[in-house]
Amino acid sequence: MPYELIAILMFSTMMVMLFTGQRVFGAIGFVAVISAVLLWGDRGGYDIGFSAAIKLMRWYPLLTLPMFIFMGYVMSESKIADDLYKMFHVWFGGISGGLAIGTIGLMVLISAMNGLSVAGMAIGATIALPELLKRGYNKIMVTGVIQAGSSLGILVPPSVVLVLYAMIARQPVGQLWLAGVLPGLMMATLFIIYIAVRCRLNPELGPVLPKEERDAVTLREKLALLRAGLLPLVIFAVMMVPFVNGWTSLVESSAVGAIAAFLAAVLKGRMTRAVFETCLRQTLGVTCMFMWIILAALAFGAVFDGLGAVKAIETLFTERLGLNPWVILILMQLSFLVMGTFLDDTAMLVIVAPLYVPLVGELGFNLIWYGVLYTITCQIAYMTPPFGYNLFLMRAMAPPEIGLRDIYRSIIPFVGVMVVALAIVMAFPQIALWLPEVVYSR
Known part of the structure; x- marks a missing residue:
């Protein structure tokens, strides 16, 4: 299959998932990992997601x-x-x-x-x-x-x-x-x-x-x-x-x-204690959301680089x-x-x-x-x-x-x-x- 067609298929699949109400990081990460597995097999595909996570943590x-x-x-x-x-x-x-x-x-x-x-x-x-x-x-x-x-x-x-x-x-x-x-x-x-x-x-x-x-x-x-x-x-x-x-x-x-x-x-x-607890909870929620989005984006970008x-x-x-x-x-x-x-x-x-x-x-x-x-x-x-x-x-x-x-x-x-x-x-x-x-x- 031509690489251009693969790229179009990845984007269209991701957009369909987003329109069905899936979370952004879930849709992007799913398409990235599944595409990597189909393109490069189990070992290479899983390595892309893993390396993205390590890159994020470092x-x-x-x-x-x-x-x-x-x-x-x-x-x-x-x-x-x-x-x-x-x-x-x-x-x-x-x-x-x-x-x-x-x-x-x-x-x-x-x-x-x-x-x-x-x-x-x-x-x-x-x-x-x-x-x-x-x-x-x-x-x-x-x-x-x-x-x-x-x-x-x-x-x-x-x-x-x-x-x-x-x-x-x-x-x-x-x-x-x-x-x-x-x-x-x-x-x-x-x-x-x-x-x-x-x-x-x-x-x-x-x-x-x-x-x-x-x-x-x-x-x-x-x-x-x-x-x-x-x-x-x-x-x-x-x-x-x-x-x-x-x-x-x-x-x-x-x-x-x-x-x-x-x-x-x-x-x-x-x-107050209530204010401090609210600040911590909100900070944790927003930070985790952005980290998941960045992780998914890195994995998706790695597939595009490979293509x-x-x-x-x-x-x-x-x-x-x-x-x-x-x-x-x-x-x-x-x-x-x-x-x-x-x-x-x-x-x-x-x-x-x-x-x-x-x-x-x-x-x-x-x-x-x-x-x-x-x-x-x-x-x-x-x-x-x-x-x-x-x-x-x-x-x-x-x-x-x-x-x-x-x-x-x-x-x-x-x-x-x-x-x-x-x-x-x-x-x-x-x-x-x-x-x-x-x-x-x-």
Whole structure:
């Protein structure tokens, strides 16, 4: 049987299993091991799965995964994120659209605490959304604000998705995280500019807080809220500054971040036994899920390497079809957008990474830069109808007055902003590559 046909059969079998409701790692791992056994016999087939497991266990940077997940859950469960929103509420309330702008700032800091978009969505929908609606903000605009802001969690470090990409693409996690900093901040800035301009043109979308309510908060109370709200930023600095300056390794910095978050919760009197147990359980569950996904992806990639499928597809695109490398890259990004209508970011990556990542390298593109492109494209796919991942998360968490139609309408301008950000990073790769080059050249 031709190798191309085997590759198509593997992908189609995997997609059928996913559509029948099988877990992502189960479908991918099953197809990988069964294909390996059929292709190379019992001994060779089982060795592929075993070697993938050994490779996973020996990957030292993987230790960062539970550390950062634990840090995020500590910050969330101990209600430190609530203090953060109160700070933005008080300091930005006097600006038209100020609370929506503050919500984007909240999401950036939540992303720097957790690395998962789900955490930002949960905090935004439970803390920010009720306040924004109560203050008379337009429900369609604020729904889009929370969805767009929460998507930053997979781009701003410590992004868990970039850890997964690093393992599959065999790239340094530290460089990928640093590569996501400037694009993430740029995207957040574009969101803020859009909100500010929109509310300036139509103040009814984001009304200013009443003067009597603003005057009720004294300067002393504002400074106290500022001090409490900036605590997450201090924890992030304590964690990242030693790493950026080369004083600690990435794994050591992740441990510093986890300990700093834990101590902050203890000092504020919020680290109860129930909170600690919840943080540990959530950390264990998410970490194990990602480890199984990485294991399945490594086994699947090993089969593709053995088949030589990547070289065959490169020959098809560049020699037989005569496509330009940039055209191929754009087609790959468009395929992510299509898959994002029914799959989450991890599923998208492990399904196509064995094919796309080596192909990107063969075409001469930088794999660190491509990791950022992939992540931004996932952010867009998260919010693309009809079945964008974030759309249904928002529907599950939003109050009854916000319907699915409102949610669909809310994301249109923010998707446009994200497409602009993607185009800018594609046109100017140094936006993503400058910071890693500066830090790692020391």
